[in-house]
Amino acid sequence: MDARLLRRLGHFLAVAEEGHFGRAATRLGMSQPPLTAQIQALEAELGVLLLERTRRGTRPTREGEALIPLARRLVEDAGKLQSLARELRSGRHAPVAIACVTSALFDHLPPLVRALRDARPEAAVTVREMDTADAMEALRRGEVDLALLRLDGDRPPLRVLALGEDELVAAFPQGHPLLDLPEPLPISALADTPLLTLPRAISPAYFDALVAACREAGFEPRGLSEVGSSMAQLSFVASGLGVALVSSGMARIHPPGLAFRRLRGPIRAVAVALAWNEDRETESARSALLLAREAFRLS
Template identity: 35%
Template sequence: MLEAASNTEKSPCDSEVKSPPLDTRRLSCFIAVAETLHFRKAAERLHMAQPALSQQIRRLEEELGCQLLRRDRRRVELTPAGQALLDAGRRALVHLSHATEAAQRTAAGQQALLRVGFLSPASFSLVPEVLRRLRAEHPEVHLMLREADSTTLLEEVRLGGLDVAFVRGPVTASGVRIDTLRREPLVVVLPSGHRLARKARVPLEQLADEPFIGFPRDTAPSLHDTVTGMCLEAGFAPTFVTEAGEWFTIVSLVAAGLGCALLPESVRTFTREGAVYRAIAGHPRHVELAIARGPTPPGPSLRACLRIVSALTSVDLL
Protein backbone atom coordinates (compact mmCIF):
# COMPACT_ATOMS: atom_id res chain seq x y z
CA MET A 1 0.00 0.00 0.00
CA LEU A 2 1.24 3.44 -0.86
CA GLU A 3 0.23 6.63 0.86
CA ALA A 4 -0.40 9.79 -1.10
CA ALA A 5 2.22 12.41 -0.37
CA SER A 6 1.00 15.58 1.32
CA ASN A 7 0.83 18.63 -0.89
CA THR A 8 1.53 22.13 0.33
CA GLU A 9 -0.71 23.69 -2.29
CA LYS A 10 -4.21 24.65 -1.20
CA SER A 11 -6.25 23.36 -4.11
CA PRO A 12 -4.80 20.02 -5.35
CA CYS A 13 -5.26 17.92 -2.19
CA ASP A 14 -7.95 17.42 0.37
CA SER A 15 -7.19 18.64 3.86
CA GLU A 16 -7.17 15.08 5.19
CA VAL A 17 -4.51 12.71 3.81
CA LYS A 18 -6.00 9.47 2.53
CA SER A 19 -4.25 6.14 2.11
CA PRO A 20 -6.37 3.83 -0.06
CA PRO A 21 -4.84 0.80 -1.75
CA LEU A 22 -3.58 1.71 -5.21
CA ASP A 23 -4.70 -0.11 -8.35
CA THR A 24 -1.48 -1.18 -10.10
CA ARG A 25 -2.97 -0.58 -13.55
CA ARG A 26 -3.84 3.01 -12.68
CA LEU A 27 -0.42 3.46 -11.13
CA SER A 28 1.19 2.20 -14.35
CA CYS A 29 -0.97 4.62 -16.34
CA PHE A 30 0.11 7.52 -14.14
CA ILE A 31 3.80 6.60 -14.39
CA ALA A 32 3.59 6.48 -18.20
CA VAL A 33 2.05 9.96 -18.31
CA ALA A 34 4.48 11.30 -15.69
CA GLU A 35 7.50 10.01 -17.62
CA THR A 36 6.37 11.31 -21.02
CA LEU A 37 4.40 14.37 -19.83
CA HIS A 38 2.23 13.68 -22.85
CA PHE A 39 -1.09 11.80 -22.83
CA ARG A 40 -0.93 10.67 -26.46
CA LYS A 41 2.61 9.31 -26.16
CA ALA A 42 1.75 7.59 -22.88
CA ALA A 43 -1.35 6.02 -24.46
CA GLU A 44 0.77 4.72 -27.35
CA ARG A 45 3.28 3.24 -24.91
CA LEU A 46 0.49 1.47 -23.02
CA HIS A 47 -1.37 0.45 -26.20
CA MET A 48 -4.62 1.99 -25.00
CA ALA A 49 -6.98 4.74 -26.11
CA GLN A 50 -6.18 8.24 -24.86
CA PRO A 51 -9.68 8.87 -23.38
CA ALA A 52 -9.40 5.65 -21.37
CA LEU A 53 -5.99 6.73 -20.10
CA SER A 54 -7.33 10.13 -19.04
CA GLN A 55 -10.17 8.40 -17.18
CA GLN A 56 -7.73 6.19 -15.29
CA ILE A 57 -5.74 9.26 -14.19
CA ARG A 58 -8.88 11.07 -13.03
CA ARG A 59 -9.99 8.06 -11.00
CA LEU A 60 -6.55 7.78 -9.40
CA GLU A 61 -6.63 11.44 -8.41
CA GLU A 62 -10.13 10.98 -6.98
CA GLU A 63 -9.04 7.95 -4.97
CA LEU A 64 -6.03 9.74 -3.54
CA GLY A 65 -7.77 13.07 -3.06
CA CYS A 66 -4.82 14.80 -4.71
CA GLN A 67 -4.15 16.54 -7.98
CA LEU A 68 -1.22 14.69 -9.52
CA LEU A 69 -0.92 16.50 -12.84
CA ARG A 70 -1.49 20.02 -14.04
CA ARG A 71 -2.61 19.98 -17.66
CA ASP A 72 -3.86 22.34 -20.29
CA ARG A 73 -3.94 22.23 -24.08
CA ARG A 74 -0.22 22.87 -24.43
CA ARG A 75 1.55 21.07 -21.60
CA VAL A 76 1.40 18.55 -18.79
CA GLU A 77 3.42 18.90 -15.59
CA LEU A 78 3.66 17.11 -12.27
CA THR A 79 2.43 18.60 -9.02
CA PRO A 80 4.60 18.01 -5.91
CA ALA A 81 2.23 15.17 -4.96
CA GLY A 82 2.60 13.74 -8.44
CA GLN A 83 6.38 13.80 -8.23
CA ALA A 84 6.25 12.02 -4.87
CA LEU A 85 3.93 9.35 -6.27
CA LEU A 86 6.13 8.89 -9.34
CA ASP A 87 9.23 8.19 -7.23
CA ALA A 88 7.44 5.88 -4.79
CA GLY A 89 5.33 4.27 -7.51
CA ARG A 90 8.33 3.23 -9.58
CA ARG A 91 9.87 1.51 -6.56
CA ALA A 92 6.56 -0.13 -5.67
CA LEU A 93 6.12 -1.64 -9.14
CA VAL A 94 9.68 -2.94 -9.13
CA HIS A 95 9.15 -4.61 -5.73
CA LEU A 96 5.83 -6.05 -6.89
CA SER A 97 7.48 -7.41 -10.02
CA HIS A 98 10.19 -9.04 -7.91
CA ALA A 99 7.59 -10.67 -5.64
CA THR A 100 5.62 -11.99 -8.61
CA GLU A 101 8.73 -13.37 -10.27
CA ALA A 102 9.82 -15.07 -7.04
CA ALA A 103 6.45 -16.82 -6.74
CA GLN A 104 6.59 -17.94 -10.38
CA ARG A 105 10.11 -19.28 -10.00
CA THR A 106 9.19 -21.21 -6.89
CA ALA A 107 6.16 -22.72 -8.62
CA ALA A 108 8.29 -23.70 -11.63
CA GLY A 109 11.05 -25.15 -9.47
CA GLN A 110 13.60 -22.74 -10.89
CA GLN A 111 16.18 -21.01 -8.73
CA ALA A 112 17.78 -18.56 -11.19
CA LEU A 113 16.23 -15.54 -12.84
CA LEU A 114 17.57 -13.11 -15.43
CA ARG A 115 15.54 -10.06 -16.45
CA VAL A 116 16.64 -8.91 -19.90
CA GLY A 117 15.54 -5.71 -21.61
CA PHE A 118 16.04 -5.01 -25.29
CA LEU A 119 14.91 -2.70 -28.04
CA SER A 120 14.20 -3.42 -31.68
CA PRO A 121 15.86 -3.72 -34.09
CA ALA A 122 18.61 -4.88 -31.70
CA SER A 123 16.43 -7.97 -31.24
CA PHE A 124 17.10 -8.92 -34.88
CA SER A 125 20.83 -9.47 -34.54
CA LEU A 126 22.68 -10.04 -31.31
CA VAL A 127 19.94 -10.58 -28.73
CA PRO A 128 18.34 -13.76 -30.17
CA GLU A 129 21.70 -15.52 -30.35
CA VAL A 130 22.57 -14.49 -26.78
CA LEU A 131 19.26 -15.86 -25.50
CA ARG A 132 19.58 -19.06 -27.54
CA ARG A 133 23.01 -19.84 -26.13
CA LEU A 134 21.96 -18.90 -22.61
CA ARG A 135 18.97 -21.23 -22.79
CA ALA A 136 21.12 -24.07 -24.18
CA GLU A 137 24.02 -23.68 -21.74
CA HIS A 138 22.04 -22.70 -18.64
CA PRO A 139 18.57 -24.28 -18.75
CA GLU A 140 18.13 -23.54 -15.04
CA VAL A 141 17.93 -19.79 -15.77
CA HIS A 142 14.40 -18.42 -16.10
CA LEU A 143 14.34 -15.55 -18.62
CA MET A 144 12.03 -12.56 -18.19
CA LEU A 145 12.10 -10.41 -21.34
CA ARG A 146 11.12 -6.75 -21.65
CA GLU A 147 11.01 -4.78 -24.91
CA ALA A 148 10.97 -0.97 -24.67
CA ASP A 149 12.82 2.14 -25.82
CA SER A 150 16.33 2.92 -24.57
CA THR A 151 15.24 5.65 -22.16
CA THR A 152 12.76 3.35 -20.43
CA LEU A 153 15.18 0.42 -20.32
CA LEU A 154 17.96 2.49 -18.74
CA GLU A 155 15.60 3.75 -16.06
CA GLU A 156 14.47 0.20 -15.25
CA VAL A 157 18.08 -0.95 -14.98
CA ARG A 158 18.80 1.97 -12.64
CA LEU A 159 15.80 1.11 -10.45
CA GLY A 160 16.68 -2.60 -10.34
CA GLY A 161 13.73 -3.77 -12.42
CA LEU A 162 16.07 -5.23 -15.07
CA ASP A 163 19.37 -7.05 -14.65
CA VAL A 164 20.67 -6.15 -18.09
CA ALA A 165 19.44 -4.28 -21.15
CA PHE A 166 20.53 -3.83 -24.76
CA VAL A 167 20.18 -0.17 -25.72
CA ARG A 168 21.20 2.32 -28.41
CA GLY A 169 24.22 4.49 -27.79
CA PRO A 170 26.06 6.69 -27.33
CA VAL A 171 24.22 7.18 -24.06
CA THR A 172 24.96 7.75 -20.40
CA ALA A 173 22.86 7.18 -17.29
CA SER A 174 23.63 7.83 -13.65
CA GLY A 175 24.07 4.65 -11.63
CA VAL A 176 24.24 2.43 -14.73
CA ARG A 177 27.30 0.81 -16.31
CA ILE A 178 27.18 0.96 -20.11
CA ASP A 179 29.54 -0.89 -22.50
CA THR A 180 29.51 -0.45 -26.28
CA LEU A 181 29.20 -3.76 -28.12
CA ARG A 182 29.16 -2.90 -31.84
CA ARG A 183 28.47 -0.11 -34.30
CA GLU A 184 26.24 -0.17 -37.38
CA PRO A 185 25.56 2.38 -40.12
CA LEU A 186 22.22 4.01 -40.80
CA VAL A 187 20.30 3.27 -43.99
CA VAL A 188 17.61 5.19 -45.87
CA VAL A 189 14.11 3.73 -45.85
CA LEU A 190 12.13 4.85 -48.91
CA PRO A 191 8.74 4.09 -50.47
CA SER A 192 9.35 1.52 -53.21
CA GLY A 193 8.03 3.92 -55.85
CA HIS A 194 10.25 6.80 -54.78
CA ARG A 195 12.43 8.51 -57.39
CA LEU A 196 15.58 7.51 -55.45
CA ALA A 197 14.57 3.88 -54.83
CA ARG A 198 16.42 2.73 -57.97
CA LYS A 199 19.75 3.96 -56.62
CA ALA A 200 21.98 1.51 -54.75
CA ARG A 201 23.40 4.35 -52.62
CA VAL A 202 21.45 7.53 -51.88
CA PRO A 203 23.25 10.88 -51.44
CA LEU A 204 21.81 12.35 -48.26
CA GLU A 205 21.55 15.87 -49.70
CA GLN A 206 18.97 14.57 -52.20
CA LEU A 207 16.57 14.06 -49.29
CA ALA A 208 16.61 17.75 -48.35
CA ASP A 209 13.03 18.37 -49.51
CA GLU A 210 11.64 15.07 -48.27
CA PRO A 211 9.35 14.68 -45.22
CA PHE A 212 10.99 12.57 -42.51
CA ILE A 213 9.50 10.01 -40.14
CA GLY A 214 11.39 9.14 -36.96
CA PHE A 215 11.41 8.32 -33.28
CA PRO A 216 10.54 11.01 -30.72
CA ARG A 217 13.71 12.43 -29.23
CA ASP A 218 12.59 11.68 -25.66
CA THR A 219 12.51 7.92 -26.37
CA ALA A 220 15.51 7.62 -28.73
CA PRO A 221 17.75 10.65 -28.11
CA SER A 222 20.99 9.25 -29.54
CA LEU A 223 19.37 8.02 -32.77
CA HIS A 224 17.35 11.21 -33.21
CA ASP A 225 20.43 13.39 -32.71
CA THR A 226 22.51 11.25 -35.08
CA VAL A 227 19.91 11.55 -37.84
CA THR A 228 19.60 15.30 -37.32
CA GLY A 229 23.40 15.72 -37.26
CA MET A 230 23.85 13.79 -40.52
CA CYS A 231 21.25 15.93 -42.28
CA LEU A 232 22.79 19.17 -40.98
CA GLU A 233 26.19 18.07 -42.29
CA ALA A 234 24.53 17.44 -45.66
CA GLY A 235 23.27 21.03 -45.68
CA PHE A 236 19.68 20.81 -44.49
CA ALA A 237 17.56 20.36 -41.38
CA PRO A 238 15.22 17.36 -41.56
CA THR A 239 11.50 18.09 -41.41
CA PHE A 240 9.86 15.46 -39.20
CA VAL A 241 6.21 15.30 -40.22
CA THR A 242 5.41 12.19 -38.17
CA GLU A 243 6.92 10.49 -35.13
CA ALA A 244 6.31 6.92 -34.00
CA GLY A 245 7.48 4.90 -31.04
CA GLU A 246 8.10 1.60 -32.88
CA TRP A 247 10.48 0.87 -35.76
CA PHE A 248 7.93 -1.28 -37.62
CA THR A 249 5.43 1.57 -37.46
CA ILE A 250 7.99 3.91 -39.01
CA VAL A 251 8.71 1.45 -41.83
CA SER A 252 4.97 0.95 -42.41
CA LEU A 253 4.42 4.72 -42.62
CA VAL A 254 7.24 4.96 -45.16
CA ALA A 255 5.63 2.14 -47.15
CA ALA A 256 2.39 4.14 -47.12
CA GLY A 257 4.23 7.00 -48.83
CA LEU A 258 4.19 9.44 -45.90
CA GLY A 259 7.92 10.13 -45.96
CA CYS A 260 11.39 8.64 -45.64
CA ALA A 261 13.40 7.53 -42.61
CA LEU A 262 16.96 6.89 -41.47
CA LEU A 263 17.20 3.75 -39.34
CA PRO A 264 19.90 1.31 -38.16
CA GLU A 265 20.97 -1.18 -40.83
CA SER A 266 19.62 -4.15 -38.86
CA VAL A 267 16.05 -3.17 -39.86
CA ARG A 268 16.84 -4.66 -43.28
CA THR A 269 15.79 -8.04 -41.90
CA PHE A 270 12.20 -6.74 -41.72
CA THR A 271 10.52 -7.04 -45.12
CA ARG A 272 7.60 -4.69 -45.68
CA GLU A 273 5.86 -4.45 -49.02
CA GLY A 274 6.08 -0.90 -50.29
CA ALA A 275 9.34 -0.02 -48.48
CA VAL A 276 12.94 -0.43 -49.61
CA TYR A 277 16.28 0.01 -47.81
CA ARG A 278 19.17 1.79 -49.44
CA ALA A 279 22.72 2.54 -48.30
CA ILE A 280 23.75 6.17 -47.75
CA ALA A 281 26.40 7.47 -50.13
CA GLY A 282 29.65 8.72 -48.65
CA HIS A 283 30.51 8.06 -45.04
CA PRO A 284 27.31 7.75 -43.01
CA ARG A 285 27.36 8.00 -39.26
CA HIS A 286 27.03 4.91 -37.12
CA VAL A 287 24.88 4.15 -34.10
CA GLU A 288 25.98 1.96 -31.25
CA LEU A 289 24.48 -1.11 -29.67
CA ALA A 290 25.37 -1.07 -25.97
CA ILE A 291 24.71 -3.24 -22.94
CA ALA A 292 23.59 -1.65 -19.67
CA ARG A 293 23.64 -3.08 -16.15
CA GLY A 294 23.80 -1.98 -12.56
CA PRO A 295 27.09 -0.98 -10.90
CA THR A 296 27.20 -3.93 -8.45
CA PRO A 297 29.09 -7.17 -9.22
CA PRO A 298 26.93 -9.51 -11.35
CA GLY A 299 25.37 -12.65 -9.93
CA PRO A 300 25.75 -16.10 -11.54
CA SER A 301 22.94 -15.67 -14.11
CA LEU A 302 24.11 -12.26 -15.26
CA ARG A 303 27.72 -13.43 -15.36
CA ALA A 304 26.69 -16.28 -17.66
CA CYS A 305 24.90 -13.81 -19.93
CA LEU A 306 27.84 -11.39 -20.00
CA ARG A 307 30.23 -14.24 -20.78
CA ILE A 308 28.14 -15.18 -23.84
CA VAL A 309 27.87 -11.56 -25.01
CA SER A 310 31.66 -11.19 -24.67
CA ALA A 311 32.23 -14.30 -26.77
CA LEU A 312 29.93 -13.00 -29.53
CA THR A 313 31.25 -9.43 -29.63
CA SER A 314 34.89 -9.74 -28.44
CA VAL A 315 34.16 -7.08 -25.82
CA ASP A 316 35.48 -7.88 -22.33
CA LEU A 317 32.56 -7.42 -19.93
CA LEU A 318 33.89 -9.30 -16.90
Protein backbone atom coordinates (compact mmCIF):
# COMPACT_ATOMS: atom_id res chain seq x y z
CA MET A 1 0.00 0.00 0.00
CA ASP A 2 1.13 3.54 -0.79
CA ALA A 3 2.91 5.12 2.19
CA ARG A 4 1.06 8.40 1.68
CA LEU A 5 -2.29 6.62 1.89
CA LEU A 6 -1.29 4.93 5.15
CA ARG A 7 -0.12 8.23 6.58
CA ARG A 8 -3.38 9.93 5.61
CA LEU A 9 -5.39 7.08 7.12
CA GLY A 10 -3.50 7.64 10.35
CA HIS A 11 -4.39 11.33 10.21
CA PHE A 12 -8.04 10.48 9.59
CA LEU A 13 -8.12 8.13 12.57
CA ALA A 14 -6.54 10.76 14.82
CA VAL A 15 -9.23 13.30 13.93
CA ALA A 16 -12.00 10.72 14.29
CA GLU A 17 -10.70 9.66 17.72
CA GLU A 18 -10.06 13.19 19.00
CA GLY A 19 -13.26 14.64 17.50
CA HIS A 20 -11.42 17.87 16.79
CA PHE A 21 -8.91 18.96 14.14
CA GLY A 22 -6.95 21.12 16.57
CA ARG A 23 -6.48 18.37 19.17
CA ALA A 24 -5.63 15.83 16.45
CA ALA A 25 -3.03 18.19 15.00
CA THR A 26 -1.43 18.59 18.44
CA ARG A 27 -1.39 14.81 18.93
CA LEU A 28 0.25 14.35 15.54
CA GLY A 29 2.80 17.11 16.11
CA MET A 30 1.67 19.23 13.16
CA SER A 31 -0.30 22.37 12.53
CA GLN A 32 -3.98 22.27 11.61
CA PRO A 33 -3.88 23.51 7.98
CA PRO A 34 -1.60 20.69 6.71
CA LEU A 35 -3.77 18.18 8.60
CA THR A 36 -6.90 19.56 6.91
CA ALA A 37 -5.14 19.30 3.55
CA GLN A 38 -4.21 15.66 4.22
CA ILE A 39 -7.82 14.75 5.07
CA GLN A 40 -9.08 16.50 1.95
CA ALA A 41 -6.53 14.63 -0.16
CA LEU A 42 -7.64 11.32 1.40
CA GLU A 43 -11.30 12.08 0.70
CA ALA A 44 -10.46 12.96 -2.89
CA GLU A 45 -8.47 9.72 -3.31
CA LEU A 46 -11.23 7.54 -1.86
CA GLY A 47 -14.08 9.50 -3.41
CA VAL A 48 -16.12 9.77 -0.19
CA LEU A 49 -16.61 12.38 2.55
CA LEU A 50 -15.04 11.03 5.73
CA LEU A 51 -15.55 13.78 8.31
CA GLU A 52 -18.13 16.42 9.02
CA ARG A 53 -17.96 19.44 11.30
CA THR A 54 -20.51 19.91 14.07
CA ARG A 55 -21.07 22.55 16.74
CA ARG A 56 -19.08 20.41 19.17
CA GLY A 57 -16.21 19.60 16.80
CA THR A 58 -15.74 16.96 14.12
CA ARG A 59 -17.20 13.49 13.69
CA PRO A 60 -16.96 10.75 11.07
CA THR A 61 -19.63 10.56 8.42
CA ARG A 62 -21.50 7.30 7.92
CA GLU A 63 -18.96 6.38 5.23
CA GLY A 64 -16.13 7.37 7.55
CA GLU A 65 -17.52 5.18 10.36
CA ALA A 66 -17.68 2.25 7.95
CA LEU A 67 -14.02 2.72 7.00
CA ILE A 68 -12.62 3.15 10.51
CA PRO A 69 -12.20 -0.58 11.44
CA LEU A 70 -10.34 -1.43 8.23
CA ALA A 71 -8.29 1.78 8.38
CA ARG A 72 -7.28 0.95 11.95
CA ARG A 73 -6.21 -2.58 11.00
CA LEU A 74 -4.19 -1.29 8.06
CA VAL A 75 -2.38 1.29 10.15
CA GLU A 76 -1.75 -1.17 12.99
CA ASP A 77 -0.47 -3.83 10.58
CA ALA A 78 1.82 -1.30 8.94
CA GLY A 79 3.21 -0.42 12.35
CA LYS A 80 3.75 -4.09 13.15
CA LEU A 81 5.48 -4.59 9.80
CA GLN A 82 7.85 -1.68 10.46
CA SER A 83 8.54 -2.97 13.97
CA LEU A 84 9.27 -6.47 12.66
CA ALA A 85 11.56 -5.02 9.99
CA ARG A 86 13.52 -3.21 12.71
CA GLU A 87 13.75 -6.44 14.69
CA LEU A 88 14.96 -8.30 11.61
CA ARG A 89 17.60 -5.65 10.97
CA SER A 90 18.77 -6.02 14.56
CA GLY A 91 18.91 -9.80 14.14
CA ARG A 92 16.55 -10.56 17.03
CA HIS A 93 13.79 -12.17 14.96
CA ALA A 94 15.67 -13.11 11.82
CA PRO A 95 15.78 -16.84 11.07
CA VAL A 96 19.10 -18.59 11.57
CA ALA A 97 20.27 -21.38 9.26
CA ILE A 98 22.96 -23.80 10.46
CA ALA A 99 24.90 -26.43 8.54
CA CYS A 100 26.15 -29.33 10.64
CA VAL A 101 28.36 -32.35 9.99
CA THR A 102 27.03 -35.65 11.30
CA SER A 103 29.69 -35.99 13.99
CA ALA A 104 28.61 -32.69 15.56
CA LEU A 105 24.89 -33.47 15.71
CA PHE A 106 24.95 -34.69 19.32
CA ASP A 107 27.87 -32.94 21.02
CA HIS A 108 27.91 -29.47 19.50
CA LEU A 109 24.60 -28.77 17.80
CA PRO A 110 22.26 -29.07 20.84
CA PRO A 111 23.96 -26.38 22.98
CA LEU A 112 24.12 -24.03 20.00
CA VAL A 113 20.45 -24.43 19.10
CA ARG A 114 19.39 -24.11 22.76
CA ALA A 115 21.37 -20.87 23.12
CA LEU A 116 19.79 -19.41 19.98
CA ARG A 117 16.24 -20.41 20.93
CA ASP A 118 16.59 -19.24 24.54
CA ALA A 119 17.87 -15.84 23.46
CA ARG A 120 15.52 -15.41 20.49
CA PRO A 121 12.43 -17.60 20.93
CA GLU A 122 10.61 -15.77 18.11
CA ALA A 123 13.34 -16.57 15.55
CA ALA A 124 13.21 -19.79 13.54
CA VAL A 125 16.30 -22.01 13.67
CA THR A 126 16.83 -24.45 10.81
CA VAL A 127 19.53 -27.12 10.61
CA ARG A 128 20.86 -28.84 7.50
CA GLU A 129 23.00 -31.93 7.92
CA MET A 130 25.80 -31.93 5.34
CA ASP A 131 29.45 -32.80 4.96
CA THR A 132 32.26 -30.28 5.43
CA ALA A 133 32.70 -29.52 1.73
CA ASP A 134 28.99 -28.82 1.20
CA ALA A 135 28.83 -26.77 4.41
CA MET A 136 31.70 -24.59 3.19
CA GLU A 137 29.90 -23.99 -0.11
CA ALA A 138 26.63 -23.22 1.69
CA LEU A 139 28.46 -20.60 3.76
CA ARG A 140 30.09 -19.09 0.68
CA ARG A 141 26.72 -18.83 -1.09
CA GLY A 142 25.02 -17.36 1.95
CA GLU A 143 22.60 -20.28 2.28
CA VAL A 144 23.46 -20.76 5.96
CA ASP A 145 24.62 -18.32 8.64
CA LEU A 146 26.80 -20.67 10.69
CA ALA A 147 28.32 -24.11 10.20
CA LEU A 148 29.63 -26.81 12.48
CA LEU A 149 32.23 -28.60 10.37
CA ARG A 150 35.75 -29.99 10.37
CA LEU A 151 38.20 -27.37 9.22
CA ASP A 152 41.72 -26.79 10.51
CA GLY A 153 41.92 -23.05 9.81
CA ASP A 154 40.43 -20.05 8.08
CA ARG A 155 39.60 -20.32 4.38
CA PRO A 156 38.91 -16.68 3.47
CA PRO A 157 36.25 -15.45 3.46
CA LEU A 158 35.38 -18.29 5.84
CA ARG A 159 36.44 -17.85 9.45
CA VAL A 160 36.63 -20.72 11.93
CA LEU A 161 36.90 -21.22 15.67
CA ALA A 162 37.88 -24.70 16.86
CA LEU A 163 35.55 -26.17 19.49
CA GLY A 164 38.02 -28.20 21.53
CA GLU A 165 40.07 -31.29 20.80
CA ASP A 166 38.99 -34.44 19.01
CA GLU A 167 40.63 -37.76 18.14
CA LEU A 168 40.20 -40.68 15.82
CA VAL A 169 39.01 -44.02 17.16
CA ALA A 170 38.70 -47.33 15.34
CA ALA A 171 35.23 -48.64 14.50
CA PHE A 172 34.95 -52.43 14.12
CA PRO A 173 32.09 -54.78 13.37
CA GLN A 174 31.24 -56.80 16.44
CA GLY A 175 33.26 -60.02 16.60
CA HIS A 176 36.25 -58.64 14.68
CA PRO A 177 39.51 -60.40 15.70
CA LEU A 178 41.32 -57.15 16.55
CA LEU A 179 38.79 -56.50 19.31
CA ASP A 180 40.66 -59.11 21.37
CA LEU A 181 43.72 -56.84 21.56
CA PRO A 182 44.05 -54.60 24.63
CA GLU A 183 43.32 -50.89 24.39
CA PRO A 184 44.66 -48.59 23.22
CA LEU A 185 45.30 -50.29 19.90
CA PRO A 186 48.41 -49.42 17.91
CA ILE A 187 47.26 -48.09 14.57
CA SER A 188 49.80 -50.42 12.96
CA ALA A 189 47.40 -53.25 13.87
CA LEU A 190 45.22 -51.97 11.01
CA ALA A 191 47.97 -52.31 8.38
CA ASP A 192 46.37 -55.37 6.75
CA THR A 193 42.76 -54.33 7.30
CA PRO A 194 40.58 -52.76 4.57
CA LEU A 195 39.65 -49.24 5.65
CA LEU A 196 36.44 -47.40 4.87
CA THR A 197 36.86 -43.65 4.53
CA LEU A 198 35.15 -40.50 3.39
CA PRO A 199 36.41 -39.07 0.10
CA ARG A 200 38.90 -36.27 0.45
CA ALA A 201 36.54 -34.02 -1.52
CA ILE A 202 33.93 -34.39 1.24
CA SER A 203 36.18 -33.94 4.26
CA PRO A 204 39.78 -33.11 3.34
CA ALA A 205 40.89 -32.52 6.94
CA TYR A 206 39.61 -35.94 8.06
CA PHE A 207 41.07 -37.77 5.05
CA ASP A 208 44.48 -36.14 5.48
CA ALA A 209 44.53 -36.92 9.21
CA LEU A 210 43.75 -40.60 8.53
CA VAL A 211 46.42 -41.00 5.84
CA ALA A 212 49.01 -39.12 7.91
CA ALA A 213 48.34 -41.31 10.94
CA CYS A 214 48.78 -44.49 8.91
CA ARG A 215 52.00 -43.28 7.31
CA GLU A 216 53.39 -42.21 10.66
CA ALA A 217 52.76 -45.78 11.83
CA GLY A 218 54.79 -47.04 8.88
CA PHE A 219 52.19 -48.25 6.39
CA GLU A 220 49.99 -47.06 3.57
CA PRO A 221 46.25 -47.53 4.19
CA ARG A 222 45.18 -50.79 2.53
CA GLY A 223 42.15 -51.18 0.33
CA LEU A 224 40.70 -47.75 0.97
CA SER A 225 37.01 -47.77 0.08
CA GLU A 226 35.23 -44.43 -0.07
CA VAL A 227 31.68 -43.99 1.21
CA GLY A 228 29.41 -40.98 0.87
CA SER A 229 28.67 -40.04 4.49
CA SER A 230 29.71 -40.65 8.07
CA MET A 231 26.57 -42.64 8.81
CA ALA A 232 27.12 -44.78 5.71
CA GLN A 233 30.66 -45.35 6.93
CA LEU A 234 29.37 -46.79 10.22
CA SER A 235 26.70 -48.82 8.45
CA PHE A 236 29.28 -50.40 6.15
CA VAL A 237 31.50 -51.24 9.12
CA ALA A 238 28.56 -52.86 10.94
CA SER A 239 27.92 -54.88 7.76
CA GLY A 240 31.44 -56.31 7.94
CA LEU A 241 32.76 -54.50 4.86
CA GLY A 242 35.78 -53.07 6.61
CA VAL A 243 37.07 -50.99 9.52
CA ALA A 244 36.96 -47.21 9.82
CA LEU A 245 38.77 -44.50 11.71
CA VAL A 246 36.10 -42.10 12.89
CA SER A 247 35.94 -39.14 15.21
CA SER A 248 35.24 -39.77 18.86
CA GLY A 249 32.04 -37.76 18.33
CA MET A 250 30.78 -40.41 15.95
CA ALA A 251 31.71 -43.11 18.45
CA ARG A 252 29.41 -41.53 21.03
CA ILE A 253 26.45 -42.18 18.72
CA HIS A 254 27.28 -45.90 19.14
CA PRO A 255 24.93 -47.57 16.63
CA PRO A 256 24.22 -51.29 17.08
CA GLY A 257 26.57 -53.85 15.56
CA LEU A 258 29.70 -51.79 16.21
CA ALA A 259 32.53 -51.71 18.71
CA PHE A 260 34.98 -48.82 19.13
CA ARG A 261 38.55 -48.87 20.34
CA ARG A 262 40.87 -46.04 21.32
CA LEU A 263 44.12 -45.82 19.41
CA ARG A 264 47.56 -45.38 20.89
CA GLY A 265 48.79 -41.82 20.71
CA PRO A 266 46.03 -40.68 20.69
CA ILE A 267 45.63 -39.81 17.02
CA ARG A 268 44.31 -36.31 16.72
CA ALA A 269 41.59 -35.52 14.25
CA VAL A 270 40.67 -32.07 13.09
CA ALA A 271 38.27 -30.78 15.71
CA VAL A 272 34.76 -29.61 14.99
CA ALA A 273 34.84 -25.89 14.32
CA LEU A 274 32.31 -23.10 14.27
CA ALA A 275 32.52 -21.38 10.88
CA TRP A 276 30.96 -18.32 9.27
CA ASN A 277 31.40 -16.17 6.19
CA GLU A 278 32.75 -12.74 7.10
CA ASP A 279 31.73 -11.38 3.69
CA ARG A 280 28.08 -12.28 4.35
CA GLU A 281 27.71 -11.21 7.97
CA THR A 282 24.13 -9.98 8.21
CA GLU A 283 22.81 -8.59 11.49
CA SER A 284 21.20 -11.98 12.01
CA ALA A 285 24.50 -13.81 11.44
CA ARG A 286 26.41 -11.44 13.74
CA SER A 287 23.83 -11.85 16.48
CA ALA A 288 23.86 -15.65 16.08
CA LEU A 289 27.65 -15.70 16.11
CA LEU A 290 27.75 -13.75 19.37
CA LEU A 291 25.33 -16.23 20.96
CA ALA A 292 27.37 -19.15 19.60
CA ARG A 293 30.54 -17.73 21.15
CA GLU A 294 28.76 -17.50 24.48
CA ALA A 295 27.33 -21.03 24.17
CA PHE A 296 30.77 -22.50 23.52
CA ARG A 297 32.59 -20.09 25.87
CA LEU A 298 34.76 -18.74 23.08
CA SER A 299 36.63 -15.45 23.24
